[in-house]
Amino acid sequence: MPELPEVETVRRGLAPAMEGAVIARLELNRPDLRFPLPENFANAVNERRIVSLGRRAKYLLIDLEDDLTVISHLGMSGSFRIENDALAEFHHPRSKDQKHDHVVFHLRQNEGLLRVIYNDPRRFGFMQLWKRSELDLYPAFAELGPEPTGNALDADYLAARLAGKNQPLKGALLDQTVIAGLGNIYVCEALWRAHLSPKRAAGSVVTKTGRPNKELVLLNQSIRDVIADAIAAGGSSLRDHIQTDGSLGYFQHSFSVYDREGGACRTLGCGGTVARITQAGRSTFYCPVCQK
Incomplete structure (x- = not known):
């Protein structure tokens, strides 16, 4: 989709x-x-x-x-x-x-x-x-969270939404009431950029006082950056996506982890291998070495 x-x-x-x-x-x-x-x-x-x-x-x-x-x-x-x-x-x-x-x-x-x-x-x-x-x-919009391209999404907002959650970080980010429109591909890519494991408890990136820690600040910026980069590339032409002029998006050629199971991690000096696991029935791609 x-x-x-x-x-x-x-x-x-x-x-x-x-x-x-x-x-x-x-x-x-x-x-x-x-x-x-x-x-x-x-x-x-x-x-x-x-x-x-x-x-x-x-x-x-x-x-x-x-x-x-x-x-x-x-x-x-x-x-x-x-x-x-x-x-x-x-x-x-x-x-x-x-x-x-x-x-x-x-x-x-x-x-x-x-x-x-x-x-x-x-x-x-x-x-x-x-x-x-x-x-x-409109029913589908009634409880949507902020857009990942807008000013309402920042580390403080994410800290307030993730504090105290034991849910895996990836699942929390896919919750459309937390961030609107953020899907599987771009959550995987943002977590890789932030060097965060998708299996971590969502609340682990929030301090005891409810403030965002340095990891969450980086994650927030990584989400915004990966979405901006994907838009600039015309999206990812997986399966049926096509642009209005008939051309294809090409962000999939820049994937760092998504759909790269068994490939070398692209983090400089990491040496890890991209793995795939299943979370809530969906494929998650990440590097077990540098994403902690």
Whole structure:
């Protein structure tokens, strides 16, 4: 499933084409994705201007005028691509089989007409409509923690959330009420950068007085850095993730531990070997030598 950097990459790729455009027509090629599409979806968004594109955790937000937002989740295999009659063949090659083009935004801009196409072979993604002014009440957003890209995430905040927890550190970081949108790949990578074992008790990085210790300060910075690096690289093209122009993200070529079981640890002078364990049913990759 695409993680936060992949969704942010999609948002940035779509924004120049969609922001300020008017939805001339919404083409629905089936009535449902993972869930039924919103009732009266096409009529509800017809002739509305797209004010901005946002993101909350792993959700794409298409904000329309008149306090309406399209909430989109890519699921396992969803992707968007941009086409117009003049440039589609050369600049926006078709990323998927057209039979999986389920939702098409026909947009009108000053420069002319274009199409933004949602393609999803497995149909695990979904789209819903919600009032922009009530997004905090959307069930999936109600208890989300701060974004790893925002100023609300700092070592003091993490100390308050992790203090006294015996839960493994990796599991605590995957809790979306602690940090929104932080997924398995990037937790593994951040823990490696901070030289912290994923098996450690979460509360062990907090002092007896509830303050962040030096390890937690480094972990906080490592989380922010690995997310920023992944966004800059266009995300990680594992399985189905693809960018809006049909190209692939390449952060996976920079993985230090994730999916590198048996490989040499890349910490200078470490000499350890990357191991894989299972935590809460998910694979964890780390170096047993330098991650303590």
